[in-house]
Amino acid sequence: RVDAGGKLPDSIPHHSPRILRVALPTPLRRLFDYRPLREPPACGWQPGLRVRVPFGRRQMVGVVVECIDSSDLPPDRLKPVEACLDATPLPEDWLWLCRFTARYYQHSLGDTLHQALPVLLRQGRPLAGRMRERWQALPPSAEAEARLARAPRQAELLAMLRQHHHGLPTQAVLAQSFSREQLLALVDKGLVERLLDPLTAAETGAGRLLAEPALPLNREQAQALATVHERLEAFHPCLLHGVTGSGKTEVYLQLIEAVVARDRQALLLVPEIGLTPQTLARFRQRFRVPVVALHSGLTDHERLDAWEAAASGRAPIIIGTRSAIFTPLARPGVIIVDEEHDGSFKQQEGLRYHARDLAVTRAKHHAIPLLLGSATPSLESLYHAERGNYRHLRLTRRASRHAPARLELIDLRGRPRQGGLIPPAIEAIRETLAAGHQVLIFINRRGFAPTLACHACGWLADCDHCDARMTLHRQPPMLACHHCDKRRPVPDACPSCGSADLRPLGSGTERTEETLAALFPKVPVHRIDRDSTRRRDAFEHMLGQVRRGEPCLLVGTQMLAKGHHLPHVTLVVVVNADGGLYASDFRALEHSAQLLIQVAGRAGRASHPGRVLVQTLHTDDPHLRMLAQQGYDTLAEQLLAERRAAALPPYRFLALLRLESPKEEAASALGGEAAAMLRHWVAAHAPDVSCLGPVPAPMERRQNRYHLQLMLSSARRSQLHAACAQLTAWLEASPEARRVRWSLDVDPQTL
Ligand code: ADP
Numbered sequence: 001r002v003d004a005g006g007k008l009p010d011s012i013p014h015h016s017p018r019i020l021r022v023a024l025p026t027p028l029r030r031l032f033d034y035r036p037l038r039e040p041p042a043c044g045w046q047p048g049l050r051v052r053v054p055f056g057r058r059q060m061v062g063v064v065v066e067c068i069d070s071s072d073l074p075p076d077r078l079k080p081v082e083a084c085l086d087a088t089p090l091p092e093d094w095l096w097l098c099r100f101t102a103r104y105y106q107h108s109l110g111d112t113l114h115q116a117l118p119v120l121l122r123q124g125r126p127l128a129g130r131m132r133e134r135w136q137a138l139p140p141s142a143e144a145e146a147r148l149a150r151a152p153r154q155a156e157l158l159a160m161l162r163q164h165h166h167g168l169p170t171q172a173v174l175a176q177s178f179s180r181e182q183l184l185a186l187v188d189k190g191l192v193e194r195l196l197d198p199l200t201a202a203e204t205g206a207g208r209l210l211a212e213p214a215l216p217l218n219r220e221q222a223q224a225l226a227t228v229h230e231r232l233e234a235f236h237p238c239l240l241h242g243v244t245g246s247g248k249t250e251v252y253l254q255l256i257e258a259v260v261a262r263d264r265q266a267l268l269l270v271p272e273i274g275l276t277p278q279t280l281a282r283f284r285q286r287f288r289v290p291v292v293a294l295h296s297g298l299t300d301h302e303r304l305d306a307w308e309a310a311a312s313g314r315a316p317i318i319i320g321t322r323s324a325i326f327t328p329l330a331r332p333g334v335i336i337v338d339e340e341h342d343g344s345f346k347q348q349e350g351l352r353y354h355a356r357d358l359a360v361t362r363a364k365h366h367a368i369p370l371l372l373g374s375a376t377p378s379l380e381s382l383y384h385a386e387r388g389n390y391r392h393l394r395l396t397r398r399a400s401r402h403a404p405a406r407l408e409l410i411d412l413r414g415r416p417r418q419g420g421l422i423p424p425a426i427e428a429i430r431e432t433l434a435a436g437h438q439v440l441i442f443i444n445r446r447g448f449a450p451t452l453a454c455h456a457c458g459w460l461a462d463c464d465h466c467d468a469r470m471t472l473h474r475q476p477p478m479l480a481c482h483h484c485d486k487r488r489p490v491p492d493a494c495p496s497c498g499s500a501d502l503r504p505l506g507s508g509t510e511r512t513e514e515t516l517a518a519l520f521p522k523v524p525v526h527r528i529d530r531d532s533t534r535r536r537d538a539f540e541h542m543l544g545q546v547r548r549g550e551p552c553l554l555v556g557t558q559m560l561a562k563g564h565h566l567p568h569v570t571l572v573v574v575v576n577a578d579g580g581l582y583a584s585d586f587r588a589l590e591h592s593a594q595l596l597i598q599v600a601g602r603a604g605r606a607s608h609p610g611r612v613l614v615q616t617l618h619t620d621d622p623h624l625r626m627l628a629q630q631g632y633d634t635l636a637e638q639l640l641a642e643r644r645a646a647a648l649p650p651y652r653f654l655a656l657l658r659l660e661s662p663k664e665e666a667a668s669a670l671g672g673e674a675a676a677m678l679r680h681w682v683a684a685h686a687p688d689v690s691c692l693g694p695v696p697a698p699m700e701r702r703q704n705r706y707h708l709q710l711m712l713s714s715a716r717r718s719q720l721h722a723a724c725a726q727l728t729a730w731l732e733a734s735p736e737a738r739r740v741r742w743s744l745d746v747d748p749q750t751l
Pocket residue numbers: 215216217218221242243244245246247248249250251399400
């Protein structure tokens with residue numbers, strides 16, 4: 001057994017190692033030994049080379065991570081590598097990051113490498129194969145040209161190439177009825193050079209960097225930029241803490257400009273919802289150099305091109321969502337994480353990494369600045385800023401005239417609701433529309449109603465597979481579980497008592513949309529949620545209409561709340577703010593405060609001041625009042641104090657073992673054994689680690705499987721990691737663990 005992350009790779013090329021240690025895409029946290037090919041690759045055997053190897057009855061593509069001379073197995077029992085797929089190793093910075101990630105998140109290195117590669121590279125596609133041939137005339141040489149006397153076509157071809165400063169691609173030459181043989185003959189004679197260009201050829205170096213001038217910065221922006229700029233050659237983490245609309249993006253743009261002007265690359269991570277054509281357009285408008293975007297809409301080929309462009313250094317600016325953190329960079333210059341508090345930076349399944357946290361590690365490794373931007377920073381980042389680990393840069397002023405709107409709490413209790421809205425909210429909507437402005441109604445629930453209820457017997461539409469209610473949808477009509485995606489037709493009569501008095505309970509986006517359409521028949525109502533925007537272009541089309549500014553109503557979930565610039569919205573109504581107030585998850589309050597502030601930030605971005613109405617059953621809730629009256633920063637201070645008192649992150653580190661099985665007993669037996677083993681082990685080896693559970697997960701039954709969890713916590717990273725390593729090793733060796741699905745989540749975002 002090999003500790004997959006323990007040793008640093010031997011980076012010296014090794015021409016004749018006896019054994020190659022290969023990481024393969026399996027969940028097993030170990031490496032596999034193979035014999036090298038008799039002929040080593042031209043670069044010598046090195047970590048980072050992809051190889052094709054036999055594995056069981058299959059073949060797999062793996063990555064060499066060590067070249068060594070002895071194995072636990074005798075060399076004659078080792079199978080040989082079938083082929084080496086690379087002429088040179090995959091980028092070192094990429095391999096380093098993957099090794100770190102696998103070790104930190106206690107994940108299989110082979111699977112980590114696999115996930116961090118574009119699909120085509122996983123499949124063994126060559127890296128250098130995607131090139132365009134170009135033929136360029138070399139400086140004239142009388143001697144060489146003399147040899148063309150008896151080859152008039154070659155002379156013509158040379159003359160043609162000389163007219164093209166940057167040479168011609170093969171296609172263009174063939175199109176003029178010249179042949180490849182003629183081209184190669186000219187190469188042989190030393191008159192023409194054959195060049196290979198990647199498909200995403202960058203028109204860099206063509207003079208000016210900017211396509212439009214940068215904005216003159218205000219004092220705070222200038223100061224923030226200057227602080228980062230002070231030390232572009234060192235690890236230099238900064239938190240850019242600025243209210244929505246305070247010009248953070250402008251700071252990113254100018255920082256990127258400075259970095260690219262020094263011929264370095266900038267990597268910008270944005271939340272999943274934030275990588276809109278609008279965001280990209282803003283960056284592409286500013287720069288003349290290519291801006292490469294990495295998002296889920298790319299084809300495999302486009303993704304590989306982008307990866308190569310970043311790895312080779314041709315792409316100076318790379319913008320991507322979470323997984324873009326694994327993009328190799330030839331000349332890293334800065335990493336920026338926009339909306340650093342956003343939950344989408346954490347991958348919630350498989351390799352459970354946090355892209356923001358990896359960004360910190362990566363910037364440190366490269367010794368470059370790191371900029372984390374947010375209007376509502378995560379408590380983790382605020383904590384680091386307070387301790388001086390990060391520079392705390394503040395932008396308090398909005399570029400537009402108006403300060404961000406205050407939250408006005410309005411009491412839901414004892415008031416009639418229509419589509420979830422109470423009379424004062426409806427009145428405010430009416431006034432805003434009459435003034436010719438737009439209104440955003442935020443409701444964190446898609447579908448028509450959270451569930452269907454029988455008024456005769458109290459029956460509720462429960463999911464058969466989960467401890468959850470099924471959501472009622474009207475477009476199209478069905479009951480759907482948002483946890484397991486199970487669907488059923490809407491019953492005509494109560495399945496329990498036969499009564500026909502079935503009524504929707506509560507409101508979702510569809511119902512609010514319907515109500516508003518009835519209340520304001522002359523005003524267009526746009527609903528924006530996952531159901532209404534399955535087609536991205538439909539979404540952009542609708543936003544385009546909204547940006548033209550006619551009065552309209554926007555009803556949406558957080559899809560709408562995040563990132564979109566909606567200059568004509570002057571009223572925001574939050575249908576229900578109570579979801580996160582009394583949730584069991586310790587981060588729920590933080591996340592719902594961030595979301596409320598973000599939603600509120602949609603109001604009054606342009607020339608008109610905004611108003612934000614927040615409907616709640618808990619107008620007296622101290623946290624909600626603090627948020628409304630004193631703002632996010634004060635609440636965040638308070639929440640940090642509570643976290644400290646409760647010994648929760650960021651004051652302590654957590655890891656969560658999740659167990660699930662169709663059989664409750666199987667999961668709880670394994671959980672119990674694991675906990676007993678772990679308690680025994682930590683007592684001797686990691687006394688600071690405490691172990692809680694196993695306890696049922698918040699939704700114990702989901703998709704007909706029982707979910708349990710075991711929580712580890714420690715103020716010491718090293719001890720927590722040692723305990724996690726012990727736990728995963730024990731589970732991998734345990735025969736019972738084969739019948740129970742388990743996963744370990746280091747730094748879980750939700751419990
Ligand atoms: P944030 O990213 O903090 O939400 P943006 O960078 O998107 O803020 O800026 C909000 C608006 O203010 C944008 O329309 C932007 O063009 C404008 N803006 C930003 N900085 C300046 C500046 N220094 N001068 C004038 N307008 C600015």
